[in-house]
Amino acid sequence: MKAVVTGGAGFIGSHLCDHLIAEGHQVVALDDLSTGSESNLEQLSGHPDFELVKGSVLDEVLVDDVVAAGDTVFHLAAAVGVHTIVDKPLESLRTNLHGTENVVEAAVRRRARYLVASTSEVYGKNDAEGLTEDADRILGSPLKSRWSYAAAKGLDELVAYVHGGASGLPCVITRFFNIVGPRQTGRYGMVVPRFVDQALAGEPVTVYGEGTQRRCFGSVFDVVPAMVRLLETPAAYNRAVNLGGKEEVSISELAQRVIDLTGSDSAVRHVPYEEAYGEGYEDMRRRMPDTSLAAGLIDYEPRWRLDDIVT
Numbered sequence: 001m002k003a004v005v006t007g008g009a010g011f012i013g014s015h016l017c018d019h020l021i022a023e024g025h026q027v028v029a030l031d032d033l034s035t036g037s038e039s040n041l042e043q044l045s046g047h048p049d050f051e052l053v054k055g056s057v058l059d060e061v062l063v064d065d066v067v068a069a070g071d072t073v074f075h076l077a078a079a080v081g082v083h084t085i086v087d088k089p090l091e092s093l094r095t096n097l098h099g100t101e102n103v104v105e106a107a108v109r110r111r112a113r114y115l116v117a118s119t120s121e122v123y124g125k126n127d128a129e130g131l132t133e134d135a136d137r138i139l140g141s142p143l144k145s146r147w148s149y150a151a152a153k154g155l156d157e158l159v160a161y162v163h164g165g166a167s168g169l170p171c172v173i174t175r176f177f178n179i180v181g182p183r184q185t186g187r188y189g190m191v192v193p194r195f196v197d198q199a200l201a202g203e204p205v206t207v208y209g210e211g212t213q214r215r216c217f218g219s220v221f222d223v224v225p226a227m228v229r230l231l232e233t234p235a236a237y238n239r240a241v242n243l244g245g246k247e248e249v250s251i252s253e254l255a256q257r258v259i260d261l262t263g264s265d266s267a268v269r270h271v272p273y274e275e276a277y278g279e280g281y282e283d284m285r286r287r288m289p290d291t292s293l294a295a296g297l298i299d300y301e302p303r304w305r306l307d308d309i310v311t
């Protein structure tokens with residue numbers, strides 16, 4: 001395989017590069033290093049089958065050049081993290097929408113099979129009691145700027161499907177649910193690395209709201225091989241497939257688990273949502289993937305437990 005990994009210097013992308021190189025493939029990572037980092041790829045530096053191209057997926061000519069050298073494209077580059085999306089909503093929308101258009105169109109021009117990384121956020125709030133016509137509620141989040149992430153990812157899926165269908169090329173969409181692991185940074189609002197950083201520094205572990213919201217964290221080491229297998233599985237083509245873990249935990253329980261596992265003497269501090277995200281923010285009460293489609297397609301079975309991921 002001659003693989004192109006957009007967002008290859010990021011958290012999931014760098015692990016994907018490692019995996020592909022270990023499997024004997026050639027890899028070109030394309031990344032603008034906005035949230036990713038060269039240090040995530042230092043273990044591959046100098047490897048004859050690996051190259052990092054620094055640049056943006058918004059650069060149509062560059063994207064076409066990079067994709068021309070590949071036969072398989074994994075598109076992970078995106079503006080991510082609640083803080084990035086809330087602070088720079090327009091820039092995020094542009095990256096996530098036009099970046100995906102550029103990458104998918106280049107893949108189709110070059111007849112490369114492709115995978116587009118999407119998100120559980122496209123499901124919106126799955127605990128909604130009743131639906132109103134309020135535009136802010138479309139796709140679930142009452143915070144418009146965060147909604148832009150889910151909306152752009154939903155449209156990315158559409159771009160992927162439409163081109164996949166029209167071109168007849170193998171195309172897979174993966175919807176990630178709270179993926180965690182080494183190299184993920186807490187800087188952009190990711191909860192597990194933020195808790196770990198706070199616990200290791202002996203600072204209060206800050207839980208937004210009451211901490212009763214429930215999440216299920218999946219390991220990057222489970223989802224990376226699954227992405228590759230899905231692109232090799234014709235029954236997965238032109239489908240969106242959930243990928244995540246199976247162990248559900250409340251955010252308060254998570255905070256305590258992290259404190260215990262790191263041997264920290266930090267206390268848990270509850271902070272109102274408004275303090276972190278501004279007025280009117282509501283979080284999803286529960287987000288839990290059903291991964292039976294992936295199980296049927298590729299025998300996907302998450303093996304990593306939360307405690308192992310944290311330690």
Ligand code: NAD
Binds near residue numbers: 035037
């Ligand atoms: P990440 O921030 O570590 O990775 C994103 C990468 O994209 C970064 O390396 C960043 O520098 C790069 N990037 C951003 N804008 C770019 C641009 N214009 N051109 C080139 N590169 C650019 O985050 P991640 O968690 O590894 O996310 C990877 C993908 O998975 C994203 O598409 C994200 O939306 C999706 N996703 C992740 C999760 C999760 O739990 N980690 C959940 C749902 C979806």
